[in-house]
């Protein structure tokens with residue numbers, strides 16, 4: 551699989567990425583009605599690339615860990631209420647040395663998936679610092695979702711589900727635990743984001759406001775047992 555981890559370095563700057571983007575845009579011709587940019591953020595090795603690969607290709611990138619260099623993206627079109635919603639999903643490098651590169655992309659994102667690793671406390675402790683960066687660089691109304699990844703690693707867990715929930719509540723953002731390995735809640739996370747963004751963009755005055763928290767709770771069982779998200 552060719553996704554990982556090479557697109558631009560500190561020295562290449564934004565031009566390297568623009569070229570990359572144009573090449574990819576030319577090759578993407580799947581029909582869509584509306585398009586949004588989503589970014590994956592969080593410490594190195596929390597599983598951002600694996601979550602993206604699971605969602606895009608339905609596969610798990612096991613084996614040796616190779617850190618992302620700079621930033622890369624993949625597109626996926628999902629259907630929301632008969633509307634084709636294209637998610638352009640940016641996978642960022644979690645390593646500190648790439649921060650200045652990734653900051654430049656925050657302001658274009660309509661949604662941010664912020665990940666920690668349930669087996670690594672430091673990745674959870676750093677979530678507050680990530681949220682501070684988000685508030686500094688992202689759009690004010692950006693949709694944020696907190697994900698505790700690697701939920702399949704029950705024996706190594708150090709962050710309780712309730713702790714993730716509590717932190718998310720403090721910041722008023724939706725939360726779920728995911729596993730790129732088993733696929734648990736991965737589709738659901740992206741579908742909830744797509745739905746929230748679509749409703750914001752195409753909201754009718756007479757329609758009740760979309761409630762992302764309620765949607766997630768109502769769909770959780772379906773996504774794990776039957777693969778039938780609505």
Ligand SMILES: Nc1nc2c(ncn2[C@@H]2O[C@H](COP(=O)(O)OP(=O)(O)OP(=O)(O)O)[C@@H](O)[C@H]2O)c(=O)[nH]1
Pocket residue numbers: 592593594595596597598599600601611612613614615616617618619642643644645699700701702703728729730731732
């Ligand atoms: N068991 C398990 N391992 C995972 C999961 N997600 C990722 N991993 C492993 O964790 C390591 C890091 O995953 P990546 O997706 O490369 O992490 P990343 O956040 O993209 O890292 P950077 O590119 O450095 O920012 C890899 O060895 C993956 O195989 C998961 O849900 N479960």
